[in-house]
Amino acid sequence: MSENTAPVPEVDVESTPLLKVRGLTTAFKSSGAMTNIIEGIDFNLYPHETLAIVGESGCGKSVTSLSIMRLIQSPGKIVGGSVELEGTDLLQLSEEEMRGVRGNKVSMIFQEPMTSLNPVFTVGSQVMESFQIHQHLSKPEAREKTIEMLRLVGIPAPETVFKEYPHELSGGLRQRVMIAMALACRPRVLIADEPTTALDVTIQAQILRLLRELMDETGTATILITHDLGVVAQIATYVMVMYAGQAVEYGSVRQIIEDPLHPYTLGLLQCLPRLHEKTDRLFTIPGAVPSPDSYPAGCRFCPRCNRACERCRDERPPLMELPDGRRVRCWLYADAEGAVDVSTAAPKGGESA
Amino acid sequence: MTSLLSVKNLKVYYPVKAANRLSSRVSWLKAVDDVSLEVAENETVGIVGESGCGKSTLGKAVVGLIKPTEGSIEFDGRSYAEMSTKERARNIQIIFQDPYSSLDPRMTVGESIEEPLAVIEGMSRAERRRRGLELMEEVGLRPDQYNRYPHEFSGGQRQRIGIARALATNPKIVVCDEAVSALDVSIQAQILNLIDDLQRRHHLSFVFISHNLSVVEHICDKVAVMYLGHIVEYGDVESIFENPQHPYTKALLEAIPQIKFDDVEPVRGLEGDVPSALDPPSGCCFHTRCPFATECCSAARPQTVQVGPSHWCACHLVTGDAAGEGTPV
Numbered sequence: 202m203s204e205n206t207a208p209v210p211e212v213d214v215e216s217t218p219l220l221k222v223r224g225l226t227t228a229f230k231s232s233g234a235m236t237n238i239i240e241g242i243d244f245n246l247y248p249h250e251t252l253a254i255v256g257e258s259g260c261g262k263s264v265t266s267l268s269i270m271r272l273i274q275s276p277g278k279i280v281g282g283s284v285e286l287e288g289t290d291l292l293q294l295s296e297e298e299m300r301g302v303r304g305n306k307v308s309m310i311f312q313e314p315m316t317s318l319n320p321v322f323t324v325g326s327q328v329m330e331s332f333q334i335h336q337h338l339s340k341p342e343a344r345e346k347t348i349e350m351l352r353l354v355g356i357p358a359p360e361t362v363f364k365e366y367p368h369e370l371s372g373g374l375r376q377r378v379m380i381a382m383a384l385a386c387r388p389r390v391l392i393a394d395e396p397t398t399a400l401d402v403t404i405q406a407q408i409l410r411l412l413r414e415l416m417d418e419t420g421t422a423t424i425l426i427t428h429d430l431g432v433v434a435q436i437a438t439y440v441m442v443m444y445a446g447q448a449v450e451y452g453s454v455r456q457i458i459e460d461p462l463h464p465y466t467l468g469l470l471q472c473l474p475r476l477h478e479k480t481d482r483l484f485t486i487p488g489a490v491p492s493p494d495s496y497p498a499g500c501r502f503c504p505r506c507n508r509a510c511e512r513c514r515d516e517r518p519p520l521m522e523l524p525d526g527r528r529v530r531c532w533l534y535a536d537a538e539g540a541v542d543v544s545t546a547a548p549k550g551g552e553s554a
Numbered sequence: 555m556t557s558l559l560s561v562k563n564l565k566v567y568y569p570v571k572a573a574n575r576l577s578s579r580v581s582w583l584k585a586v587d588d589v590s591l592e593v594a595e596n597e598t599v600g601i602v603g604e605s606g607c608g609k610s611t612l613g614k615a616v617v618g619l620i621k622p623t624e625g626s627i628e629f630d631g632r633s634y635a636e637m638s639t640k641e642r643a644r645n646i647q648i649i650f651q652d653p654y655s656s657l658d659p660r661m662t663v664g665e666s667i668e669e670p671l672a673v674i675e676g677m678s679r680a681e682r683r684r685r686g687l688e689l690m691e692e693v694g695l696r697p698d699q700y701n702r703y704p705h706e707f708s709g710g711q712r713q714r715i716g717i718a719r720a721l722a723t724n725p726k727i728v729v730c731d732e733a734v735s736a737l738d739v740s741i742q743a744q745i746l747n748l749i750d751d752l753q754r755r756h757h758l759s760f761v762f763i764s765h766n767l768s769v770v771e772h773i774c775d776k777v778a779v780m781y782l783g784h785i786v787e788y789g790d791v792e793s794i795f796e797n798p799q800h801p802y803t804k805a806l807l808e809a810i811p812q813i814k815f816d817d818v819e820p821v822r823g824l825e826g827d828v829p830s831a832l833d834p835p836s837g838c839c840f841h842t843r844c845p846f847a848t849e850c851c852s853a854a855r856p857q858t859v860q861v862g863p864s865h866w867c868a869c870h871l872v873t874g875d876a877a878g879e880g881t882p883v
Contacts, residue, residue: 257741258709371827372605401605402604402765403805403806403809403824404604405809405811406811406823407823407824409811410823428738429811430739431811431812434811434812434813434814469740473743473768473813474743474769474772476768476771476795476807477771477795479772479792483743484743485744485747486740487744
């Protein structure tokens, strides 16, 4: 994949991307055959930027982030593509080398902090671990750094929280601890998988503000996985909309929210009840996401699309890049002026057609 | 409009044993503390608030799953104490949040939906089956799914099963406890429309518990905002959303991430967490987080006053221990 087909952002043109994902494809074995769960995912991530990945459950958002972290477990397997972090392809590293990357250069925050923190260790010892393992600090040094980190994420009385166990903290504080842990080694890339979904709106607002401030300060780039388009509008720079394992639209946050092209993106935006805009009836996208072994022959969104035509039923739409840099996988835009087919050829190993 | 359900000065306290095992002291967690609420026929009343504010406990008390410590709940003019369990269950039903854990995995969809008909109405098998299929059609499930098991369904379809089951006995009131919170936005819209249709068709009343204020604004006629077991603001949905009076309601509304780009600096919002209900703050329970709190807020509990045609609020700023606008109720 050559450089010029990558989505070119308006800012940071001179800098090189931190993370370059090309044709990432992950398959799961089901009843003997490998089925692609995500297919040909392409994107660039620059410092300070936040890429939001949105879509319904089962569209492959989490599999994408787990593939980048190489945390896909059997029967799943990354079958193609590359994930370049500052020039190094993470998919080529040995497991040993990869362990040096996780939690150090790339780290992750999960949705439910209670299940991702170890209940039998104190908060402090869990955050401290990263400093000891990745930066080879002594215990007192790591302790000092940990308390500093806990203070940075806005935890009141960090010395006390250091000695506490996860169950003694509220949901908001636990999520702050997760963030402290993820940012401990100043990672280049932070992957946040639904970081605020389990939290109340007032706490969510606090956490989003914190994430935004930390991004500005440290230059960490973020991949944010969420289904809340309000959160996307608040903190994302770019948005990738996923449907049934593929990227169906990619663009800047303003392009996606104010002028969505793909009928799926439009549907997601329309079916939300919005504050202070009372409607009698909500727009709905009929049906549900198909399972990977029953994808329709043509466009995967075709059965639920209100603008589907003959061509959508029979032929798979390619990912098209429009002159303004946004990408969309829909036949409606195939004949648009200046549209270029940028689909990554599906790699061998998975079912390709 | 006469009220179908009336909750009067309801208190639900949970006993909490002291952490020290040698001590036999029991303290009380005031989950719902002196709450009054009316629900009319064909009306949807929303209950909003952060986790731990007592909204689910209130919902469970309304369904009769929890016995109130004090106060009374009346359905159609009759107190719960006078009604048999079956009679109450026939008229008041509940839809839970998580459609994955609220259905028995070993019962088919048909059996799940018909169970209340057998237990409460004592219907024969043939009658139950006829009614079960009717209910499935009503909520948008196909008759051929009658013998399937819950694991074969998606989250949205499972929620439809939960709704069909709740509607089996033709209840008058349905409590929806975060009924759409676990669903994707596209599915959430489908279920909200279904709830709307059912209300139109059967003149149902809903008590809609949710932390999602946009959803509540969309579906509810009235809203009660709860904080630490108290209702701090109550009234018509338009009035509350367009002209919130209580600082807590304002903060909740401001905290919602909106899907638009105004270059206004986002408001700072609320700091800190909800205080523990075991040891609630003195006076107005919100004063520890309230940006406008004054001395009188920590001293006395504010009275609920009427601030609009159909709008009540409990806040010292509004009762105007300075301004004196409202009249005590």
